[in-house]
Amino acid sequence: SKNAGRSCFHIYSAQLKAEADQRNVLEIELREAIWREEIEVFYQPVIELGTGRVKSVEALARWHHATRGAISPAEFIPVAESGGLIVELGNQVLIRACRDAMTMPSDVKVAVNLSALQFAGTNLVDTVTSALAQSGLPEARLELEITESVFLADTQENLKTLQRLKGLGVSIALDDFGVGYSSLSYLTAFPFNKVKIDKTFIDRIDRCETVAVLKSIMQLAKTLKLSIVAEGVETSEQVGRLHSLGIPLGQGFFFSKPVPLADLSWPSPVPRRK
Ligand code: C2E
Numbered sequence: 505s506k507n508a509g510r511s512c513f514h515i516y517s518a519q520l521k522a523e524a525d526q527r528n529v530l531e532i533e534l535r536e537a538i539w540r541e542e543i544e545v546f547y548q549p550v551i552e553l554g555t556g557r558v559k560s561v562e563a564l565a566r567w568h569h570a571t572r573g574a575i576s577p578a579e580f581i582p583v584a585e586s587g588g589l590i591v592e593l594g595n596q597v598l599i600r601a602c603r604d605a606m607t608m609p610s611d612v613k614v615a616v617n618l619s620a621l622q623f624a625g626t627n628l629v630d631t632v633t634s635a636l637a638q639s640g641l642p643e644a645r646l647e648l649e650i651t652e653s654v655f656l657a658d659t660q661e662n663l664k665t666l667q668r669l670k671g672l673g674v675s676i677a678l679d680d681f682g683v684g685y686s687s688l689s690y691l692t693a694f695p696f697n698k699v700k701i702d703k704t705f706i707d708r709i710d711r712c713e714t715v716a717v718l719k720s721i722m723q724l725a726k727t728l729k730l731s732i733v734a735e736g737v738e739t740s741e742q743v744g745r746l747h748s749l750g751i752p753l754g755q756g757f758f759f760s761k762p763v764p765l766a767d768l769s770w771p772s773p774v775p776r777r778k
């Protein structure tokens with residue numbers, strides 16, 4: 505009936521309003537946390553499968569909320585993006601990561617995630633240049649991880665910025681590879697140094713379709729002289745399959761969860777393959 509429809513609408517809009525209010529509160533609290541520099545950075549090692557050595561660490565933002573406890577970046581990064589806070593947050597993570605990397609062994613790189621929105625507006629190249637200068641980190645030890653979303657908006661401008669970033673001597677990795685729509689074309693659109701194969705492929709690595717896809721990605725990577733990382737490695741069986749496929753690098757809970765700087769260990773805490 506008409507009435508039922510109307511009350512349905514009321515419930516629906518009340519719920520939407522509650523969700524919007526909650527998001528606004530979160531945004532306000534996030535702004536304060538960024539302002540007070542309370543966002544922390546954890547690190548997850550990337551392991552060379554053949555040797556068990558830590559080749560790099562990925563910087564991952566962490567927010568410990570006073571009452572709600574740990575809030576996942578999967579939740580607060582989108583809030584930072586929609587609230588115009590991602591540039592400041594991204595800058596804080598970048599400088600922190602560069603400084604922390606200076607305390608790590610000099611053959612270990614640090615990888616920092618960039619939001620596509622950091623490419624818009626402010627000068628990302630200057631930001632990266634000054635993070636390197638302020639920390640003293642050699643440019644060759646910094647890796648920037650981007651997703652194909654960087655290619656979706658303002659493509660020409662973003663591509664130029666990406667080229668200038670690479671020109672600084674930092675390396676550029678394509679993250680979450682395989683989950684997008686036209687990842688293959690993005691791989692050839694820019695001279696990436698590395699491609700990170702999304703966890704969803706590693707989850708299904710026991711299927712022959714997945715193996716076929718991985719083999720063709722490896723073929724392409726070889727042609728393009730790209731390094732490959734398998735993300736979200738959780739089991740020794742997956743490590744075995746990756747190693748026998750010839751995928752050189754792995755990252756995931758099997759090796760280590762993201763941890764605070766102080767909890768990283770050198771050499772890696774990795775169970776070496778025999
Ligand atoms: P991502 O860049 O793809 O990072 C990998 C995510 O997978 C991390 O989640 C990591 O903790 C998780 N992970 C690693 N190994 C495993 C595993 O074996 N199993 C499972 N189930 N998960 C694993 P996290 O730290 O929650 O970050 C989620 C996403 O938030 C990141 O995905 C990235 O897109 C974004 N993010 C995190 N920190 C930053 C940042 O500083 N800047 C930007 N722009 N985005 C960030």
Ligand code: CA
Binds near residue numbers: 562617649679
């Ligand atoms: Ca990443």
Ligand code: CA
Binds near residue numbers: 679680700702735
């Ligand atoms: Ca990823």
Ligand code: CA
Binds near residue numbers: 680
């Ligand atoms: Ca992801």
